[in-house]
Amino acid sequence: MTKKAQAALDRRRSMLDTTARFIAQHGFWGLRLREIAIEQHMTEAGLLYHFKSKEGLLIALLDYRDREDRRALYSRLGIELPESGEIAETMPVGLRELTIATAERNADQPEMVRLYTVLQAEALSGAHPAYDYFRDREQWVLREYVSAAEHDGVADPRRVAMDALAAMDGLQLRWLHDVEHIDLVAEWTHLIDVILAQ
Numbered sequence: 001m002t003k004k005a006q007a008a009l010d011r012r013r014s015m016l017d018t019t020a021r022f023i024a025q026h027g028f029w030g031l032r033l034r035e036i037a038i039e040q041h042m043t044e045a046g047l048l049y050h051f052k053s054k055e056g057l058l059i060a061l062l063d064y065r066d067r068e069d070r071r072a073l074y075s076r077l078g079i080e081l082p083e084s085g086e087i088a089e090t091m092p093v094g095l096r097e098l099t100i101a102t103a104e105r106n107a108d109q110p111e112m113v114r115l116y117t118v119l120q121a122e123a124l125s126g127a128h129p130a131y132d133y134f135r136d137r138e139q140w141v142l143r144e145y146v147s148a149a150e151h152d153g154v155a156d157p158r159r160v161a162m163d164a165l166a167a168m169d170g171l172q173l174r175w176l177h178d179v180e181h182i183d184l185v186a187e188w189t190h191l192i193d194v195i196l197a198q
Contacts, residue, residue, distance in 0.1 A: 089147075
């Protein structure tokens with residue numbers, strides 16, 4: 001990669017990181033492009049040059065964060081990331097290992113968990129620009145969890161995967177309310193053991 005291309009990529013990442021911070025604080029509907037532009041020392045028009053619209057910025061952010069998180073998670077688990085950057089067709093690890101690694105990753109980035117929690121709630125409305133994104137995301141995360149549950153050989157992989165997803169969402173919400181006193185990884189380890197024992 002040339003220096004110019006790397007500089008452009010770094011600039012784009014900086015804009016997306018700033019956007020993530022603002023959305024985590026204010027949600028998408030409270031996001032003001034002007035605030036991002038000021039922090040990035042650019043104009044709103046300059047910001048829109050890169051992302052075309054506020055909605056385009058949001059989708060670019062979600063895609064960027066999901067790819068970064070998947071890359072980090074798969075690396076932690078020793079799984080080779082498919083060239084497409086999408087999820088592995090078949091998970092070579094079980095649901096316990098996959099979800100504990102996810103909890104460990106998330107425990108290190110409460111602002112990102114807050115970002116997704118806020119957006120996921122907002123995107124329940126069909127009018128939200130990320131409605132389709134989160135609907136599709138729910139399906140690929142579920143496929144990943146089902147594949148991991150199949151690796152475990154559980155009787156009903158889809159049911160176990162759904163239980164794990166619901167429990168993870170609920171625990172993370174509780175944790176976000178009291179990050180200082182709730183050990184996300186320890187609490188999740190207890191929960192996934194209960195789920196898998198059923």
